[in-house]
Amino acid sequence: MPTVLVIEDDDRIRLSLALALEDEGYTVHEASTAEEGLINQRKDPADTVLVDLMLPGIDGFECIRELRRTGEVPIVVISARSDTHDIVAALEAGADDYVVKPVAVKELSARLRALRRRARAAAPAVPTLIFGDLEIRPEAGEVTVHGRPVALTRTEFRLLCELADHAGRVLSRQQLLERVWDYGAGDERLVDVHVGRLRQKIEDNPASPEHLVTVRGLGYKLQR
Amino acid sequence: MRRPGLRVRLMAGFAAGALLLCTSIAVLSYELTRRSLLAERERTAIRVTYFDATVVQAGLTTDHPDIAEVLRSLDTGPIRRAVLRRDGTWYARNVDAGVTSAVPDSLRTLAERGQPGVQRVRTDGHAALVVAVPLSPSTVFYEVHSLQELESTFRVLALVLTLVAGATAVAGATGGWYATRYVLRPLTSVATAAQEISKGDLTARLDPAAEPELAQLASSFNQMVDQLARRIERDRRFAADVSHELRSPLQTLAAAASVLARRRSRLDERSATAVGLVADEVARFQTLVTDLLELARSDQPPERTRVDVADLARQVCRSRRVPPQIVHVEPGADPVWQVDRRRFEQVLGNLLDNAERHGGGPVAVRLGQSDGVAYLEVDDEGPGVAEEDREVIFYRFVRGRPANSRGDSEGTGLGLALVAQHVAAHNGRVLVLDRPGGGARFRVELPEGS
Numbered sequence: 001m002p003t004v005l006v007i008e009d010d011d012r013i014r015l016s017l018a019l020a021l022e023d024e025g026y027t028v029h030e031a032s033t034a035e036e037g038l039i040n041q042r043k044d045p046a047d048t049v050l051v052d053l054m055l056p057g058i059d060g061f062e063c064i065r066e067l068r069r070t071g072e073v074p075i076v077v078i079s080a081r082s083d084t085h086d087i088v089a090a091l092e093a094g095a096d097d098y099v100v101k102p103v104a105v106k107e108l109s110a111r112l113r114a115l116r117r118r119a120r121a122a123a124p125a126v127p128t129l130i131f132g133d134l135e136i137r138p139e140a141g142e143v144t145v146h147g148r149p150v151a152l153t154r155t156e157f158r159l160l161c162e163l164a165d166h167a168g169r170v171l172s173r174q175q176l177l178e179r180v181w182d183y184g185a186g187d188e189r190l191v192d193v194h195v196g197r198l199r200q201k202i203e204d205n206p207a208s209p210e211h212l213v214t215v216r217g218l219g220y221k222l223q224r
Numbered sequence: 225m226r227r228p229g230l231r232v233r234l235m236a237g238f239a240a241g242a243l244l245l246c247t248s249i250a251v252l253s254y255e256l257t258r259r260s261l262l263a264e265r266e267r268t269a270i271r272v273t274y275f276d277a278t279v280v281q282a283g284l285t286t287d288h289p290d291i292a293e294v295l296r297s298l299d300t301g302p303i304r305r306a307v308l309r310r311d312g313t314w315y316a317r318n319v320d321a322g323v324t325s326a327v328p329d330s331l332r333t334l335a336e337r338g339q340p341g342v343q344r345v346r347t348d349g350h351a352a353l354v355v356a357v358p359l360s361p362s363t364v365f366y367e368v369h370s371l372q373e374l375e376s377t378f379r380v381l382a383l384v385l386t387l388v389a390g391a392t393a394v395a396g397a398t399g400g401w402y403a404t405r406y407v408l409r410p411l412t413s414v415a416t417a418a419q420e421i422s423k424g425d426l427t428a429r430l431d432p433a434a435e436p437e438l439a440q441l442a443s444s445f446n447q448m449v450d451q452l453a454r455r456i457e458r459d460r461r462f463a464a465d466v467s468h469e470l471r472s473p474l475q476t477l478a479a480a481a482s483v484l485a486r487r488r489s490r491l492d493e494r495s496a497t498a499v500g501l502v503a504d505e506v507a508r509f510q511t512l513v514t515d516l517l518e519l520a521r522s523d524q525p526p527e528r529t530r531v532d533v534a535d536l537a538r539q540v541c542r543s544r545r546v547p548p549q550i551v552h553v554e555p556g557a558d559p560v561w562q563v564d565r566r567r568f569e570q571v572l573g574n575l576l577d578n579a580e581r582h583g584g585g586p587v588a589v590r591l592g593q594s595d596g597v598a599y600l601e602v603d604d605e606g607p608g609v610a611e612e613d614r615e616v617i618f619y620r621f622v623r624g625r626p627a628n629s630r631g632d633s634e635g636t637g638l639g640l641a642l643v644a645q646h647v648a649a650h651n652g653r654v655l656v657l658d659r660p661g662g663g664a665r666f667r668v669e670l671p672e673g674s
Contacts, residue, residue, distance in 0.1 A: 010472055016479035023486050080471040082517065102474035102510045105482040174539075188529075188565060217530040 002116060005029040005046035007037035007063065008078070009055050013101075017050070017108075024109040034063035041067065048112050053079040053090060061093045068094035072153045074115040078103065084189065091193035096155040097181065098190075114182035115155075129164045131211050131224050134202055136164050145202050155180065156198050159191075163212065163222035172219035195220055231408065235400040242396025243389060250385035258378055265374055266342060266353060269304075273355035273367040276306055281359050291315040303370045309336075310363040323347075326368050331356050335364040344371075351375055410435040414445060424523065426453040463520035467513045474510055481506045508636065515638040518570070519620070522645035526564030533568065533600065534559035537589050540572040546586055554592030561598060561670065567646040572600075574639035575666050579604035581635055582624045583664055597652075597669040605663040614656045618644040643668075 004026045008014040011032065018028040029046050031037035034055050041049065049067060053060035064075055077090045077098035087098055097111055129136040135144045138161050143150045152160065158180050163171060171179075173188040181190060195214075199206040212222055228236075276298050283294030291308055295317050298306050305323045308315040309332070314324045326347035334341045335356035343354050351371040358364045413430060420428035429449060430442035485503040488496045538548035553559050561568075572589075579586035583604025590601040609617060609624075616622055621637040643666075647654045652670035659665040 010476075012476040013472060013479070016476045016483070019483045020479040023483055078475075080468055080475075100514075101471040102478045102513065104507070104510065105479055174535075 001025065001027045002048070002112075003027040003029060003046040004112060005031065005037060005041055005049045007031045007034060007049065007051040007055065007060075009033065009052060013052075017105075020105040021109065021112075024105065026109075026112070034058035034060070034066075037063065038066055041073070042070070045071070045073065048074045048076065048115055050076050050078055050108075050112075051095075053077060053081055053086060061089060064090060064093040064095050068153070072151070074154060076108075076111055076115065078108070087187075088189060088193055091190065092197065094153065094197075096153065110182075117182070129167070131164070131167070131222060133204075134211050136160060138164075143202065145204075150201050152198070152201060155194060156201070159194055160198060160202070160222070163220065167222055167224075170215045170218045170221045175219065191220075231401070231404040234404045234407075235397050238400025238403065239393050239397035242399075243393035246389040246392035250389050254378075254382060254385055257381060261374060261377070262344075262371075265369075265371065269353050269355055269367070269369040270342060272304065272369075273357055273365070276300070276367060277357040277359060277365045280306070280308065280365050284359065284363070292317060300367075303373070305368045307366045307368070308359075308363065309366070323368050326352060327354050327356070327366050332364070335366075410438040410441075414438075414441065417445070417449075421449055421452070426456065460520050460523070463516055467517040467520065470509075470513050474506070474513060477506045478510060512636040512638065515636050515642055519638060519642055519645060522567075522642065522649060524649070526567055526646075526649050528562045528564055528650075530560050531563050531565045531568060532559050533561050533563070533572075534591050536565065536569060537572050537591070537600075540569060540576060541586075541589070544573070544576055544580070546576060546580075550586060551589045552591070554590065557591055557593045557598070559591050563650055563670070564646075567649070571643050571646050571668065572602075574643050575602040575668075577635065578602075578639055578666070579606070579664075582606055587663070593672060596672045598672050599670075600668040602666045603659045603663060605659070605661075608658055608662065608664045609656045617656065618654065 002025070004021060006014055006017055006021070006028055008017065008030075009032050014030055014032065018030055021028050027046075029040050029044065031040050034051075035057055037049070037051070038058075040046075051060050051063055051067075055063065058066070060077065060079070064077070067073060067075060074097075075095045077087075077095045078101060079086065079090070079098065080101045081087075082100045090098055096115060099108060099111060127137065127139065129138070133146045135147075137143075141157065143152055143157070143160065159176065162176060162179050173191040176191045177183040177188065180194075195212060196206075199209050199212050202211060203209045211224070212220060214220055279298060280294055283289055283297065284291070291310065292315060295306050295308060295315060300306055306317070307324050307327070309324075316323060326345055328343055328345055331341050331343045331354055335358050338358050338361060340358060341356045343356075345352050345354055347368065351374070353369040353371060355367045355369065356364055357366075413434075417428045417430055426449065429446050430438075432439040432442040432446070435442065481499075481503040484499045488499050491499060534551055534553050537551045541548040541551060576586050576589075579602055583606030585604060586602055587605050588601070588603040590599075590603070592599055592601075613624075617624060618640050620641040622640075623635060623637045644654050647668050647670070650670055652668060654666065654668045657665040657667055
């Protein structure tokens with residue numbers, strides 16, 4: 001059974017989400033603070049994490065960063081804050097997706113499902129994709145730059161594989177949203193922030209990328 | 225009648241003042257000049273006449289003098305004529321024969337009593353000066369001095385002064401025009417600032433230091449705008465805060481309602497109905513709060529990117545289970561617009577939802593360009609929108625009657641208001657037309673190039 005860790009300080013919301021997600025077939029781990037959630041996750045890791053941004057003590061952003069330091073578990077932010085600033089900050093901290101309260105349980109569970117599918121996604125059946133100093137081994141789930149292994153989250157890895165699959169061709173943000181996040185129509189900032197994070201990891205100079213380039217007005221492409 | 229503007233009144237005032245002042249100065253100086261010139265002329269005439277009189281006196285000392293000859297010996301030139309009256313008889317040079325009539329009786333009487341005199345007269349239509357010098361009890365010497373030259377001088381003077389007065393009046397009016405422009409300039413800046421504000425730019429302010437006289441007006445104006453901006457911000461914040469505060473309890477409700485809804489089949493009929501109502505209303509409440517929050521920040525500038533609107537429309541259609549084939553791009557029209565993708569997605573979605581809810585479903589989505597605008601039309605085959613409702617339906621919380629009685633939940637009453645706000649944020653407009661063949665046509669127009 002898939003497990004999800006819900007880190008939410010509002011007891012009512014946490015309880016209702018736990019009930020609803022259990023109905024959707026999840027085993028729910030609950031935590032009311034980031035500290036508690038981090039300990040839980042270390043002891044008994046869940047498949048996915050649902051985290052609120054405004055938490056007492058360590059806040060959501062820091063919690064995401066901490067989770068990222070220790071693993072690549074898919075993280076979904078659930079927040080009452082819908083400012084661009086907060087969303088981008090959460091994604092930059094390492095979240096894979098975000099939803100704004102109030103979110104319908106069906107929608108939330110669809111997002112979680114997509115994330116888990118992404119985590120297990122069948123990689124392209126090519127042993128090694130080589131882009132100059134960048135090498136991707138989809139089946140092994142490995143990426144190296146100048147021969148050194150790079151740690152990517154699953155979303156980042158999926159994004160890179162998707163771009164590598166269409167090497168040299170432009171993929172629009174919408175196409176990437178559909179293929180990587182399973183969105184029919186979603187927020188393009190998700191793509192932009194993840195591309196930014198990916199560049200930090202695979203480019204020698206992220207400010208002027210060589211491999212993962214922006215094609216103005218169209219989207220992104222991966223090149224040699 | 226409309227009261228003339230400040231500018232016209234000030235200009236007229238300046239012109240009238242200048243004219244009045246200049247006319248009085250002109251009249252005064254004309255009069256003074258005329259008097260002094262006349263006095264001067266009179267003195268000269270008397271001097272000359274006395275000189276001539278001595279000459280004549282000398283010529284008369286002989287026993288039987290030829291008086292005409294004596295008079296002829298005077299070097300009088302064309303402007304003065306000499307005559308003599310002796311023992312009731314006039315003597316004059318031939319050329320001056322008619323001059324005697326110019327000598328007025330009063331002067332003659334005076335002179336014949338032995339008194340010299342001067343009198344101004346008119347002769348042959350011109351002004352002249354008659355000087356009488358008694359030479360003996362029976363003889364009086366008269367000289368008639370023509371003032372014709374002086375008269376023409378006065379005429380020229382009068383003409384010049386009139387012209388000067390006219391020119392001064394015009395200069396006064398021009399001065400008035402400049403003055404009003406100068407005075408009105410700060411008012412113009414007030415008007416400009418007010419216009420900016422009414423257009424929604426709440427940062428427009430006046431500089432109190434720029435016009436010291438208007439400092440008070442400027443600072444009151446700025447205070448007013450500050451307050452207005454604060455109030456607008458407060459209202460906006462209130463809507464945002466309320467919606468924000470509603471989100472957490474709503475999240476609980478939404479999750480709990482879904483748990484209940486899942487167990488509906490296990491409940492008795494009454495409870496199941498109640499649970500259905502709760503779940504539906506929670507869903508509507510959720511949309512309402514999302515829309516309210518969206519509305520609260522919809523006055524912010526759009527984040528424009530290149531968006532293939534036709535593509536977006538097809539996507540939105542698919543997400544609502546409307547066949548994407550209803551989306552048409554008019555020949556020659558460019559479907560790529562510079563718009564805020566997220567907000568346009570909402571515009572399209574809300575228009576489609578509206579057509580679904582009140583028009584029996586959308587039948588066409590059309591993209592085109594004409595007369596400098598890029599347009600997007602959503603057609604339905606419903607009852608259409610009555611003429612008097614075409615503005616009102618874009619107001620907040622105005623709901624139309626559902627076209628179908630499937631009993632699906634009513635809208636939030638914010639969908640079209642959001643459409644209008646989003647489109648306005650893109651400098652465009654949205655209007656309702658009749659669809660040829662029945663139904664409503666919602667038309668979004670954006671200035672071309674956007």
